[in-house]
Amino acid sequence: MKKNLWFALSLWIFSLFSQHSMAQRTANELEDGGLYWTRYYLEWELSDKLQLDAELDNRRFFDPNRQFQTIVRSTLYYMKNDHFNFGAGLAYSQLYSIYTPVIQPEIRPHQEVNFTYSHNRWNFNHRIRTEQRFRGDTLRTFIPPEEVNEIIEDSYSFDFRVRYEFTTDFTLLDKNRKQGHWNMQVSTEVMAHLDWDEFFDTTRIYAGLQYYMTDRIRLELGYLRSTEKEYQYDILFNYDNLRFTFRHKL
Template sequence: MDLKIFRQLILVLCTTFSVFCSAQKNDLGAWYMYFGSNKISKKFNFHNEIQYRNFNGIGNLEQLLIRTGIGYDVTENNNNILLGYGFILSQPYINGEKSENTEHRIFQQFITKQSFGRFNLQHRYRLEERFLQDDFRMRFRYFLGFNIPITNKQMLPKTLYLSAYNEIFLNLDSPVFDRNRVYGALGFIINKNLRIEAGYMNQIQENKNRGQIQIGFYNNIPFTGN
């Protein structure tokens, strides 16, 4: 599948998602996401991330999330430890009225990657210190994700692939369980540093299920020639 065909596929998906989201009266949300992990030296990387989350297809902001951080590879291109900061603007509905609150977040994480045949696994362990407007909380997150190439045996440029993950969120106080996310998507590797995914994520929180259409763009262009 070439890039032109994949662009057409994404356009069809976006159009379908927008119509479906409108019909569902906010039962289905949409997240538009950018993730950057850019080498600044042989061992260090710069993490940059923006997520625009909507209650519906587009135009009704639920949350704006901006994250950044500096990571260090313990081994070559693997076993990355990272210290980061996040700013989160939320606009939830309370008793039918839209409100607004902000959160500042410091986080530490460790990512390790493994490969088994076509399976490319990623484990992420993250600890968050959350400075809310009227509260302070700490939370642990475990993420298990994998990518499987479809049109090639490896994750090479111009490859179509399947992506999936499960992530659980645990508070360090009561209640311990915060939420769980399950995700599945179709992705395309544009070149060795760029790829795109379109998929669906279901989130369980406070015994409620909510679906999210997700479109993500991933940028690994290095800031150094090393």
């Protein structure tokens, strides 16, 4: 088990260096911002082997207080055993332009595999997710010095994205308690396109606390740092995000 712990720690450190190097790819512009995410996450156990997860994620800027993105996602999981599960699902996203009132729709099927294991009070999870992204095309024109024209077109573009996420959480109190249970969670994620001209997509680093109100209701609050490159535009965005999650288990 110690070898597994060292492997997980090494992999996490490697992913941090990968994020830094990927984020240093050349971009003509760099934008910063602060957002708050509010998320409802439902876990519905259909049987011993099947589970349906559904989430609604709403993301807004702090200043000015305006919408950034809305995502609805559902995933059906097959629990192979205590360590492996496989999932497939569909997401729908609306991305609000930071320049104009244009809203970009996206339809996003996905497939994933999770490997989970535990040691004492530590839990570890590795997730690999593939996504097929169908995004509404936008046409944007920058007019010096500060004017931007943007329209949404009737066509969609496709790209294939791969995501790897490593998550670890530590039980601060006895995990067998049904309420009053606290967890500390840390995760890192790297996303990349299979298009080498647009390889870098997003990196995320997250740290937060989970509180178990009951064995079926959890509250989570944390800080997420993300670096994103806008697809087909040479602009890099650094976001500081405050994320609140209400988790409900049926």
